Amino acid sequence: MANNTVQIGTYGTEQLRKLHKVLGRWDIVLLTVSGVIGVDTVAYAAQTGYQMITWTLLSAIFYLLPYGLITAELSAAYPKEGGLYFWVRQAFGPYIGSVSSFLYWISNPIWMGSLAVTGIGTLSAAYGWKLSAQDSMLLALVVVWLATGIEVTYLRISKWAVNVGAVIKFALLLLLGGGALVAVAVHGAANPMTTAKFMPDFGTTLVLMPVLIFNWVGFELQSNASEEIGNPRRDIPRSILISGITAAVGYSLGILGILVTTPSSKLSTVTGLLGAFQGIFSSPILIGVVAAAIFIGYVVSGTTWLIGVDRSFATSGWDGAIPRFFGHFHNKFGTPDRVAVLSGLVPTVFILVNYFTYHASGLSSTYNDLLNAAFVAALFPYLFMLPAVIVLRRKHPTLKSPYRVPGGTIGLWLAVIFSFAFSFVAVLANFIPSALTGVTPAGARQMLYYLLGELVVASLFFLWARAQRTEYETVSLDAEPAAD
Numbered sequence: 001m002a003n004n005t006v007q008i009g010t011y012g013t014e015q016l017r018k019l020h021k022v023l024g025r026w027d028i029v030l031l032t033v034s035g036v037i038g039v040d041t042v043a044y045a046a047q048t049g050y051q052m053i054t055w056t057l058l059s060a061i062f063y064l065l066p067y068g069l070i071t072a073e074l075s076a077a078y079p080k081e082g083g084l085y086f087w088v089r090q091a092f093g094p095y096i097g098s099v100s101s102f103l104y105w106i107s108n109p110i111w112m113g114s115l116a117v118t119g120i121g122t123l124s125a126a127y128g129w130k131l132s133a134q135d136s137m138l139l140a141l142v143v144v145w146l147a148t149g150i151e152v153t154y155l156r157i158s159k160w161a162v163n164v165g166a167v168i169k170f171a172l173l174l175l176l177g178g179g180a181l182v183a184v185a186v187h188g189a190a191n192p193m194t195t196a197k198f199m200p201d202f203g204t205t206l207v208l209m210p211v212l213i214f215n216w217v218g219f220e221l222q223s224n225a226s227e228e229i230g231n232p233r234r235d236i237p238r239s240i241l242i243s244g245i246t247a248a249v250g251y252s253l254g255i256l257g258i259l260v261t262t263p264s265s266k267l268s269t270v271t272g273l274l275g276a277f278q279g280i281f282s283s284p285i286l287i288g289v290v291a292a293a294i295f296i297g298y299v300v301s302g303t304t305w306l307i308g309v310d311r312s313f314a315t316s317g318w319d320g321a322i323p324r325f326f327g328h329f330h331n332k333f334g335t336p337d338r339v340a341v342l343s344g345l346v347p348t349v350f351i352l353v354n355y356f357t358y359h360a361s362g363l364s365s366t367y368n369d370l371l372n373a374a375f376v377a378a379l380f381p382y383l384f385m386l387p388a389v390i391v392l393r394r395k396h397p398t399l400k401s402p403y404r405v406p407g408g409t410i411g412l413w414l415a416v417i418f419s420f421a422f423s424f425v426a427v428l429a430n431f432i433p434s435a436l437t438g439v440t441p442a443g444a445r446q447m448l449y450y451l452l453g454e455l456v457v458a459s460l461f462f463l464w465a466r467a468q469r470t471e472y473e474t475v476s477l478d479a480e481p482a483a484d
Helices: 010-016 025-036 039-048 051-077 084-092 094-127 133-152 155-187 202-216 222-228 232-261 272-278 284-315 337-361 363-378 382-395 408-428 441-466
Strands: 005-009 472-476
Touching (some): 005 010, 010 284, 025 222, 025 284, 039 094, 039 155, 039 202, 039 232, 039 284, 051 202, 051 222, 051 232, 051 382, 051 408, 084 094, 084 222, 084 284, 084 382, 094 133, 094 284, 094 441, 133 155, 133 284, 155 272, 202 232, 202 408, 222 232, 232 272, 272 284, 363 441, 382 408
Antiparallel strands (some): 005 472
C-alpha cells in the first residue's frame, strides 16, 4: 500500500478544515443535472436541424457514456477536493495540472458573461423592454455579480439555488418537448420532418461539434467539491448515471421542440428557446412565466459551474500550481472567496470590452464572441482528464475503489479513445478554417489568439506560484470502499 500516497501542500490542509460536508446524494444528482443541462445552448445546437437530435443520441452513446464511466472511476478512487485538477496533476505533473485548471476555470467566467447577455435578451423579448445597448450591458453585469454572490455564500444555502434551478431547467425542456408534440399534431411542424433530415451530415455537424460536446460536459463538477459530500465514493457514480439519462432526454426534447415550433429562418441563438415557447403558447402571462424560468435557468447554470470550477482552480493554489493567494477559502462560509471575486471580474471585463467594441452589432454578436472564447478553453482540460485515468491506474494499481470502468483494460482504453476522440475533434474544429468546419480564417485566428493568450496567462500564474515556497505533506489514498 506504500505507493498509494500523494503529496499535497500543507496550505491545503489548513483550507480543508474550513469545508462543510453539506451535500447529500440528491444534492449532487441535481448539481450534476444543473451542470450538464444548459438551456442556453439548446437553440445554438438546433441550428443544424433535425440531424442534431440524431447526433445528440449518437454522442450520448459514444461520448457521454464513456466520459461518464471515466469520471465515475476517478471520482470513486480519488474523492479529493479539486477533482479535475487533482487527477490531472497526479497523472501529468504540476505544470499540466496548473494549465488544465486555469483553462477549466477561465472558460466559465467568460461563459457566465454570455449567460448574462442571453438572459437579459430573453427577458427583453418576453416583456417588450426597449433597452439600449448600454442598459443591456449594465443589467448583464448585475446578473454576473448576482451569480457571484450566490456562489460565495454557504454551500448549504447556495445548493438550494442549484437544486431548484436543475428542476426548473429539466421541466422547461419537458414542457417544450411535450408542448411541441401537441403543436405538431394540431398545426404541423414549422420545419418539415423527413427521414433524410434526421440523417447525420458530418460536414454541417462539425460546425457545431464544440457546442455538442460543450453541452455534455459537467459530470466532474460535483467531484470538485468531493470533500464537501457526505459519501462521494458511493454517491458520485450513481449521480452520474441519473444525470446522464436526464440530460440525454432533456436535450433531445429541447432541440426537437425548437425545430418543430420555430422556422429555421427565424431561429435566434439569444432568444431561440423563448421563441419556441411563443410558437406553442399564446398567453402573454404564460410566456412571461416561461421567460422568468429561462432566465433563472441561465443564472443557475453559470452559478453551478462557478461553484465547481472555482473550487478546482482554488485547490491548485494549495500545492504551488497557482499563487497561494487564490487558494484561500472563506473562514466562515468555506467557499473559495478570492477566486469567486476573480470569476466576477473576468466576465465584467469581457462584457465591457465587447460593448465598447461591438455594441453596434447588438446582443447576438456579444453572445457569440463570449461563447466562442469559452469554447476554446473549456474543452482543452478534458484532453488531459480523460487519459489521466489510465496513468493513475498504473501509478496506483493496488488502490481500492468501489467503482471501475467495466471491461477491464480493454474497456478502459475504449472509453478513453471514444471520449478523447470526440473532445479532440471538438477542439480542433475551432482552428481549421474551411467550409467543412464553418470557421473563417479570421475566426480561426481569433480562436488561436484566445488560446495563446490564455496559455500565456496560465504559464505566468504557474511561474508566479513556483517562485513561492510551498511545503508538502504525504497523504494516503487508501480508504474503505463505500457501502451500498
